[in-house]
Amino acid sequence: MTDNQSTTDETDARTDGSGIVAPDDETPTWSERKERRQGLAQLTYEYFERSRREDQDLRQESNYVERDVLAFPTWPHETVRNLSIASFFIGMMMFLASTMPPHIGPPANPGSTPAIILPDWYLYWSFGLLKLGPLNPNLSIIGGQKLMADRTYGVLANVVVVGIIAIVPFLNKGSARRPVEQPFWAAVGMTGVVFAFTISVYSAKNLLPMNVNLAFDLTFLLPVVAGCVTYAVLKTMREGYMYDLNRRYYRLRPPK
C-alpha cells in the first residue's frame, strides 16, 4: 500500500477500537528500540509516558466519555466477573462429584499387560508419528534395504514436525487479526490442525473400524483437502460481495 492510501485510511473514522492503541507504524520496531541505548529505565519511562500522553490526547479531543474506556478496571469489574465464573465451575464440580461419584475399580495388576496401550490423549499425534513405517522407503541403492529402522524413522518424524512448527513463526509473523486477511497462512494452520487430528486417530489404528491402508492414506489426504477448502473459502470471502460491505470490519493493515 502506498503512502497516499495510508493517509486516506487515517482520515477514516476508526470504529474498530484501533485508534486507542498506538498504530503499527508508530510503534517502535525492535531495531529502533535497540538504537535508543539509554538504559532500561529511560526506555520504560518513554514508553509509558508516550502511551499516557496518547490516552490523554484521545480523551481531550473526544466528545464521548463512556466510549473511550481503554479497559475494565480489575476491581470491581473483572474481579466480580472472575469470582462468579470461578464460583460456577467450583459449584458444578462439587455438584457432579457429590451426586455422581464414579466407581473406583480394583487396583491395576502389574503382572498383566493391558490390551490397549496408549499415551495420554495430547500425545496421540507423537504416538501416531511412530507408526509411519509405510513411508520408510526401501532404497534400491542399498539393495532394497531401509536406511534406518522404522522406529528410528518415527522418532525422526517427530523432529521434522516439531521443526516445521518452530520454523512457521519465522516465515510469517502472524500480523493478521483474522484468517480472512491471510488466507494462505490460515490454510497452512488448518492443515496442521487437521493433520494433528488425523495422525492422532491413526495412532490408534488397531482400534479403528476401517481399513488400515485407507486410514493411512486419509491421514495425509484429509489435511491437504482441509487446507484447500480453507483457502478457497477465505479467498471467496475476500472477493465476495459481503467482503466489500464489511471492508471496514475486515480492514487490511498496510504491510511493513
Next chain:
Amino acid sequence: MADEFVKGLSLFTGAGLLWMTLAGWYRTSSFESTQQLVEPVTIDLGSAGVFNTLGVTLMDVFFWLALLGPLAFWVLIPAGRQARSAIENRRNA
C-alpha cells in the same frame, strides 16, 4: 428475542443437568457401561419408597422439560409472534 433464547437455553442446560443426575442414579449400572443414562429402570417402584418414586418421576419430567422447553421458547413462541404480526399486517393493509 435474546431473552427467549436464554430462557430456552437455561431450561435445556438446567433440566438436562438434573435429568443427567437422576438418570445417573436410576438408569446407570456402571460408568464403564456402554448404555449409560438409557438403561431401563431396575428398581421396583412399588416398594421403592416415596423418594425413589419421586426421583424416577422427576427424571422423566426433567427429560421432557429439557426437550420441550427450548422447543417452546426457540420455535413455538417466536413462530406465534411472527404469525400474529403477519396477521395484523394483513389486517392493516
